[in-house]
Amino acid sequence: MIAIKDNIAEVELQISSACQQAGRSATDVTLLAVSKTKPVEMIEQAYNAGQRTFGESYVQEAVDKITVLQNKPDISWHFIGPIQSNKTKLIANHFSWVHSIDRAKIAKRLNDHRSDQDTPLNICLQVNISGEESKSGVLIAELPSLLNEVSQYQNLTIRGLMAIPEKNAPDASFTAMQTLFKRLQKQYPSLDTLSMGMSADLQPAINAGSTIVRIGSAIFGARAQK
Numbered sequence: 001m002i003a004i005k006d007n008i009a010e011v012e013l014q015i016s017s018a019c020q021q022a023g024r025s026a027t028d029v030t031l032l033a034v035s036k037t038k039p040v041e042m043i044e045q046a047y048n049a050g051q052r053t054f055g056e057s058y059v060q061e062a063v064d065k066i067t068v069l070q071n072k073p074d075i076s077w078h079f080i081g082p083i084q085s086n087k088t089k090l091i092a093n094h095f096s097w098v099h100s101i102d103r104a105k106i107a108k109r110l111n112d113h114r115s116d117q118d119t120p121l122n123i124c125l126q127v128n129i130s131g132e133e134s135k136s137g138v139l140i141a142e143l144p145s146l147l148n149e150v151s152q153y154q155n156l157t158i159r160g161l162m163a164i165p166e167k168n169a170p171d172a173s174f175t176a177m178q179t180l181f182k183r184l185q186k187q188y189p190s191l192d193t194l195s196m197g198m199s200a201d202l203q204p205a206i207n208a209g210s211t212i213v214r215i216g217s218a219i220f221g222a223r224a225q226k
């Protein structure tokens, strides 16, 4: 059996050590436990170890698990996967955060479906930082107009940016995100979230100012291919 509690403690240690090296406070970085493809029982183990923030990537799988775990209302659910427009209602109704918005059309649909909720949906815009054609995320050149449009939606609160860095040069991607984020903060002072860093690269991400690290396999073990 995987000792999820031990894994979380180990990841938290890595986070605090990375923060120390970067001269940051460990309380500035949130650990998002990415539980996609993993069963409810594992999420409960993490919960019993004190974890309250979870990330999911597949809508129907996530909604099934969130429904089973309704008796734990202090869990904060973050959606981090690709978004199809016909899934926006489920996402708006079951999650408190969405990290993976890269189109105005998706933002508008989330905004419209969120109208019956009493709190706005927290969102990050996903940036295609390396400009690779195969990658999801908004291109840097298109980010200002997307930000401008999305900032007008009342049921969404723009919190910041998210990125999945280029595999070959993660550090360069992280640094580019940090620069971009600082520049946009001047225009939108309420931006407070930089979502970057996964199991293999949380240290350089934190060094570049990440405030949410999205950690899956280091907590729950390797995933089967999906």
Ligand SMILES: *Cc1c(COP(=O)(O)O)cnc(C)c1O
Binding pocket: 034, 036, 057, 080, 081, 164, 198, 199, 200, 214, 215, 216, 217, 218
């Ligand atoms: C799966 C996933 C993660 C977690 O990746 P690990 O390498 O298992 O830590 C983080 N972010 C996103 C967007 C993911 O899809």
